[in-house]
Amino acid sequence: MAPPDGVTLADLGEDAFLRRLLRQGAAQGKRGFVGPGDDCAVIPYGQQVLLLKTDAVVEGVHFDKSLPPTAVGRKALNRAISDMAAMGGRPENALVTVFSPSDTSASYWEAVYRGIFRAARAAGVSLVGGELSSAPVCALSVALTGSARRGEIALRSGGRPGHVLYVTGRLGGSIRRKHWAFTPRLAEGQWLAQNHLVSAMMDLSDGLAADLPRLARSSGCGFSLNHVPCSRGISLREALCDGEDYELLFSVPPRLAARLETGWHKKFPRLLLTRIGTLHSHRKGREMPVSGFDHFLKQEQEQEGAQAVE
């Protein structure tokens, strides 16, 4: 089909594409719902909220046959669990759709499922369904439900000027590290949300360079970035742009920052927490593209070794 305007998905990118698709159905939103644009959809359900997330991995895009099949399965489910963690929610039930050519061996998929079940057990998730769909390429699509108490979920949109930005762990090098073996920050996300310490939160799947502007934009803020905790042997540019960190990025009202840091080191003494910058009202930063980090990159390379909160 020739498009009237000739715009392809590559021209638009995922965020703009989904906004464009979904604006047609804007009238269908309901009060209290959090729809597209956050880590999970949020649906009021009595005193609770129901969290919904879908996520897919495709052979040749997110994995290939050189990756152990258990790792493919583990990663597929853990990506969705990481989004649940970023809301402070409890993941509960998963449905997995297997896309597969019919000549793929059953034992390959059994190994994939061993990885899925491993990740499910670790996070307390039940596999309640799924289906097999014939396809020319291997892929997995995961649908995950979860829950949280009303008022104990963290959205991307709650950040305000002056709020302090933090990330967990170290960023970058996901390709060189075992990027499939990450652990979703489930306990950490729940602790942050349940103790009302964060104003906005998301998980880092596309790299800080892409994800920090998203959080800031959702919160109607600009941001300044002063420090990035890089993985060992990883350049700052890689730490910003590699993606697949699955660490948490969140903002904290300044009056809660001391309580957060004290509580964190007691509760999670082995996981690095780094104050990376601040949200501000300077809205020029809002649409900062990756190249907008260039100035910061130069500064950082000159300074080296800014201090982490350790």
Added chain:
Amino acid sequence: MAPPDGVTLADLGEDAFLRRLLRQGAAQGKRGFVGPGDDCAVIPYGQQVLLLKTDAVVEGVHFDKSLPPTAVGRKALNRAISDMAAMGGRPENALVTVFSPSDTSASYWEAVYRGIFRAARAAGVSLVGGELSSAPVCALSVALTGSARRGEIALRSGGRPGHVLYVTGRLGGSIRRKHWAFTPRLAEGQWLAQNHLVSAMMDLSDGLAADLPRLARSSGCGFSLNHVPCSRGISLREALCDGEDYELLFSVPPRLAARLETGWHKKFPRLLLTRIGTLHSHRKGREMPVSGFDHFLKQEQEQEGAQAVE
């Protein structure tokens, strides 16, 4: 990966494959859950149950570019809604994952989404999320949630020997008819379940020849088939095997059959309801393959024109 036993998905088929995959996690089932094997997963949620369903359509398997894109979208969502109908549930929230090559036009997917929104509006479904995943082929994966009152859902497993089997509408010819333009039997499924008229129910997606043995097996029964309502110009074999009917198949305790038929004709006067056979305890029929219908096919062709309940 060479499988130790060399079994491929084509050897196993979807049902056996999913059973094989999921038996690894059998210990993860929870009380009250209905997991894989029914039309939707069922999760207790207070006085309600949460229904979950995932379904995918893949280009070259379920649709091609000759199908209008709005029809692709409409069908993708309606397939999942049909499964919700088969449980007697109310569909509520959908998340849609778009798999697409990056050179596909944005306007193609906008047209697909017009179809999705059309089906969503007709069924009262809200689109609450989704994602875009790069892939070598176009596909849609739909995750749908729904709800029902506890005790007002229809499973596949409640049929008992002597229960009467019915189907809605006429079967077969989905390829020649507009198979993408079907209407999920939502009001009908809800009415049947809420009035406790059915002991077991499912929707016909793979054809009566594949789906009736599934319902019977889930109910621990055999079955006899006496009549099939064929679409105009469609042979009995096509009516049994074409698939994609998206009509309801259900069993009814004999003492409720008269009440069902009277109530049905009042409530849904324009939708054919046909008594097609009976569940029985003769378990030899349980694993009846498609060829098991051969005897019936011959009989039927000799008789022609058995009476429908009209």
